[in-house]
Amino acid sequence: MTTDIRTIQKKMRALGVKTDENKSFAQLTTFGVGGRIALTVYPDTPSKCAKTLKYLRKNAVKTVTVGRGSNILASDDDFDGVAVVTTAMNGVKIRGKRAEVLAGTSTKYLARLLCQRGLCKGEFLACLPATVGGAVVTNAGCFGQDMAGILKSVKALKDGRVVRIGADECKLGKRTSVFCDRPDWTVLSLSLQFEQSTPQRVADTVGYMQRQKASRQPLNGRSAGCVLYHESVAVSRLIDEAGLKGFRIGGAEVSHKHAGFVLNVDKATALDIYLLIQHIRKTLWERFGLFAKTEVRLVGFGNDDFFTERKE
Ligand SMILES: Cc1cc2nc3c(=O)[nH]c(=O)nc-3n(C[C@H](O)[C@H](O)[C@H](O)COP(=O)(O)OP(=O)(O)OC[C@H]3O[C@@H](n4cnc5c(N)ncnc54)[C@H](O)[C@@H]3O)c2cc1C
Numbered sequence: 001m002t003t004d005i006r007t008i009q010k011k012m013r014a015l016g017v018k019t020d021e022n023k024s025f026a027q028l029t030t031f032g033v034g035g036r037i038a039l040t041v042y043p044d045t046p047s048k049c050a051k052t053l054k055y056l057r058k059n060a061v062k063t064v065t066v067g068r069g070s071n072i073l074a075s076d077d078d079f080d081g082v083a084v085v086t087t088a089m090n091g092v093k094i095r096g097k098r099a100e101v102l103a104g105t106s107t108k109y110l111a112r113l114l115c116q117r118g119l120c121k122g123e124f125l126a127c128l129p130a131t132v133g134g135a136v137v138t139n140a141g142c143f144g145q146d147m148a149g150i151l152k153s154v155k156a157l158k159d160g161r162v163v164r165i166g167a168d169e170c171k172l173g174k175r176t177s178v179f180c181d182r183p184d185w186t187v188l189s190l191s192l193q194f195e196q197s198t199p200q201r202v203a204d205t206v207g208y209m210q211r212q213k214a215s216r217q218p219l220n221g222r223s224a225g226c227v228l229y230h231e232s233v234a235v236s237r238l239i240d241e242a243g244l245k246g247f248r249i250g251g252a253e254v255s256h257k258h259a260g261f262v263l264n265v266d267k268a269t270a271l272d273i274y275l276l277i278q279h280i281r282k283t284l285w286e287r288f289g290l291f292a293k294t295e296v297r298l299v300g301f302g303n304d305d306f307f308t309e310r311k312e
Helices: 005-015 044-060 107-117 123-127 131-137 199-216 233-239 272-289
Strands: 016-022 037-042 063-066 072-074 081-087 092-095 100-103 151-158 161-168 186-193 253-255 262-264 297-299
Touching: 005 016, 005 044, 016 272, 044 063, 044 081, 044 100, 044 123, 044 151, 044 186, 072 272, 100 233, 107 123, 107 131, 107 199, 123 199, 131 186, 131 233, 262 272
Parallel strands: 037 081, 063 081, 072 297
Antiparallel strands: 016 037, 092 100, 100 186, 151 161, 151 186, 253 262
16 A cells, blocks of 8 residues: 555544454455455545545545445455445435435435335335445346436535536436446435325335345345346346356355346355356357346456457
8 A cells, every 4th residue: 555554544533534454345245255455444424534535545545435335346355455434424314305315324224214204216225235325326226216216416526526416417327327437436425306105105115125026036145136237138037048047156156046146155255256257248148149247346356357358
């Protein structure tokens, strides 16, 4: 690291930001894999988060923002930088049908509040093991709902300044947003818009979605949900058709229950999971001519992707 850890810790103490030298990505991500992290920091307000990131970036320290870690595959190598974990930065203010939500807020917690108020269009949030900040990055969603359907604007640290970015400028698409291309932009809070319904109807919809999800997906396993996507094709159906259910590399396996999920079934390494994802993509390309994109965000794998030379 360009700046030594003690100097960074001193600065974090001055900012009132908690730090930890003993974390690994295996502890911070739902896959349960990934190397040790030189320093992990936990800002608990947008202002502290912005000051932390500005300081780190000014000093050319490598950073990665982490929410619940449910869409991150981090390599087995040690990370010589700082992981900025947002989960301590949480809070929700609801006025009428509008909610201001801090980026580290749990989607499930927000969904409970919406249910109490009878606000609909955000029922899918109850199905994500995520933070709202992480959810906006890949426009997370299910059952026909997604972040694009509720987002009004984002307050973000963009090129060293805290700015409000309108939903249009966030360019939410199928499992993508402007934040995928600009990992140096950090979401601090979101303004979300819902529609009025009743607590009973919202609870019924949430219950239906959760039952459907539990019956179709391996929710108890260690995964990051569906690892691949395509704008117009249901990738998991083709993975199934290619006979890949149960296919294994090391401790990583394509789920028998849902072919879109890769599971850490037996002490997988990050490399096992990475290679399995690449094997699935290669198979889909060879069998169906389908170029599936990686939904899970890769940390520390460099640019050795099998497909990087293909221009989309
Ligand atoms: C069992 C299971 C089921 C799932 N089901 C679904 C589903 O139905 N639909 C779906 O879309 N996804 C699903 N996922 C994937 C995952 O939950 C979502 O992608 C989720 O939105 C990730 O949120 P997170 O807070 O965990 O983000 P993380 O995994 O922590 O981060 C994801 C990416 O966002 C970046 N990031 C995180 N926070 C910020 C921030 N504040 N500012 C800028 N960048 C940030 C990270 O650097 C990383 O690149 C599932 C995952 C699991 C494990």
